[in-house]
Amino acid sequence: DGGITQSPKYLFRKEGQNVTLSCEQNLNHDAMYWYRQDPGQGLRLIYYSQIVNDFQKGDIAEGYSVSREKKESFPLTVTSAQKNPTAFYLCASSILAGGPSTDTQYFGPGTRLTVL
Amino acid sequence: AQSVAQPEDQVNVAEGNPLTVKCTYSVSGNPYLFWYVQYPNRGLQFLLKYITGDNLVKGSYGFEAEFNKSQTSFHLKKPSALVSDSALYFCAVRDMFSGGYNKLIFGAGTRLAVHP
Numbered sequence: 001d002g003g004i005t006q007s008p009k010y011l012f013r014k015e016g017q018n019v020t021l022s023c024e025q026n027l028n029h030d031a032m033y034w035y036r037q038d039p040g041q042g043l044r045l046i047y048y049s050q051i052v053n054d055f056q057k058g059d060i061a062e063g064y065s066v067s068r069e070k071k072e073s074f075p076l077t078v079t080s081a082q083k084n085p086t087a088f089y090l091c092a093s094s095i096l097a098g099g100p101s102t103d104t105q106y107f108g109p110g111t112r113l114t115v116l
Numbered sequence: 117a118q119s120v121a122q123p124e125d126q127v128n129v130a131e132g133n134p135l136t137v138k139c140t141y142s143v144s145g146n147p148y149l150f151w152y153v154q155y156p157n158r159g160l161q162f163l164l165k166y167i168t169g170d171n172l173v174k175g176s177y178g179f180e181a182e183f184n185k186s187q188t189s190f191h192l193k194k195p196s197a198l199v200s201d202s203a204l205y206f207c208a209v210r211d212m213f214s215g216g217y218n219k220l221i222f223g224a225g226t227r228l229a230v231h232p
Contacts, residue, residue, distance in 0.1 A: 107152075107160040
């Protein structure tokens with residue numbers, strides 16, 4: 001988990017609220033990612049970003065938004081439009097991908113979000 | 117479609133015995149394959165990867181994996197299991213159609229339980 005921090009570790013949200021999950025990395029990585037983990041389903045990609053002020057939707061982007069104003073930071077907002085937000089959220093980063101990238105993704109410790 | 121499968125939800129092994137966690141893949145072209153481990157309520161830790169070269173890849177904590185192109189498999193192995201190896205293991209393959217972005221496709225995970 002070293003080099004990537006996520007906060008908070010646990011987060012509780014009331015229905016209808018937006019919440020923002022923090023992800024910071026000091027690895028000087030260009031690329032950052034957000035995944036959602038549900039039991040028995042592995043990891044699913046929400047959003048990813050290769051460079052500041054650029055990001056792309058992953059496989060399950062609906063109900064989520066991101067920003068990438070700084071290289072070190074990639075916050076994820078879970079909006080009220082996300083119908084089933086209770087999950088474990090993982091942030092990752094890697095060296096800039098280009099062409100047939102072989103770069104390894106390194107993960108933060110995760111944030112567990114629970115909707116009350 | 118590109119995919120990765122982990123056919124076993126759980127693997128049970130006695131401490132000191134060899135362990136194998138299975139992974140098969142389906143991709144176009146040459147695959148880039150990864151193994152990660154996750155301990156409870158933690159992020160994923162990188163174990164090893166195969167890009168090219170020797171079919172036997174050695175990684176962290178005494179783990180190794182064998183790439184078998186004809187069987188499209190990348191099984192994780194360890195000669196002698198420890199109780200501390202008990203965790204959730206994920207196989208992943210790089211998405212070769214991600215337009216240069218380093219996208220990974222994850223399997224659903226295999227829970228390894230090592231009994232004393």
